[in-house]
Amino acid sequence: MNIHTPNGPIDSSRASAEPRPSREEAEAAVRTLLRWSGDNPAREGLIDTPARVVRSYEEFFDGYDTDPVELLARSFEETDGYDEMVVLRDIRLESHCEHHMVPIIGKAHIAYLPAGRVVGISKLARVLEVYAKRLQIQEKLTAQVANTINDVLKPKGVAVVIEAAHQCMTTRGVHKPGVTMVTSRMLGAFRDDASTRREFMSLIQGSRGTVEG
Template sequence: MHTPLANEINRESTPLNTRPITPYTLKAPVEADGFSWPSFGARQRAEETPEQEQQRIGRIADAVRTILTEVGEDVTREGILDTPERYAKAMLYFTKGYQTNIRADVLNNAVFEEDHEEMVIVRDIEIYSLCEHHLVPFYGKVHIGYIPNKKVIGLSKLARLAEMYARRLQVQERLSKQIAMALQAILKPMGVAVVIEATHMCMVSRGVEKTGSSTVTSSMLGCFRAHRTREEFLTLLNRR
């Protein structure tokens, strides 16, 4: 049995030693029923009746009333009276990506056989999402590129794909990866590239309060990992 020396540092376990790796990267991007990395309760939201949805809104509204009371507000005053229900409906909209079916609602049979093997780029796709750490917005633009391997996707579907993943509680790094991995699984192209440029209100309006800051993340798969292809993609992005 090892006896610690007097000058040895007692190191506590790190999160990497105590928690498993985020499992979404180990799962197929599109499940058999068409959902993409469904969260706990995603299918329940997708299948609920209007009456069940109204009950969900009521439960969220009750929780918001508690929050408003605890921050010192009067939940009976005119300006606040209907805020809990408004917030509940807004939150369900902000997170509608959980209940989106990628096959039926996003792709909708818009994958086509096409003899094209040159780079396709759709840039400046606006996204709005919620940071899962503080539940405040981050927003910006997504740029998506891919090199087809006999299959192309309707251009608007790239925007819908980004929208689906953005309308969840997110971190920008994961959002970049999810878009890239899903497109890779759907088309099986020679490569996929995703770049996101976003402003985070959790950094702008609280904490360090750096109003001019922005965050850039990327995910490069397949041939985009090669230096020449990556450079071509980034050069085309910067050409205005």
């Protein structure tokens, strides 16, 4: 949930009122879930599971301590006036839904129209990665990636499209495999100029389709 301040909304995902629990407390919580599932955390196969799960969480949720703005801090101006669209398509996306804490798997397409400066292309994927490694809903993830690139690079426009399968819809609940959620955020020229948007959509067209979930 976003907290609204006089200066606008701030992202509350990195600011918790409670201090982080210790590793031991986190492992104890996993043992509770194992017992809740009906199993015996003391048996051989499960004895190391709490430690494994906590290590996995360190990987899955590695995005809270990185500031995505810093990732875009280094940019290059010697582009000989390149001002056409830069598109990074088919970026593998792995995230976790904030309602059920199960995987969201898909791909992202990110584009921007440079206004003088370009960034190292891997940095666009890194921005996605930082936000993806937090608990998410797809709409927010899409908006956060686009807004960050827009705010830091100040390009003529930014476009982000994400297509993903939500395992909370495929392996539980409504059980609908093969369903892809598509979200997009268009800013600047991508929002205002239909031909720019069309060019972007046609550049990512070939790669769009059902994603694995």
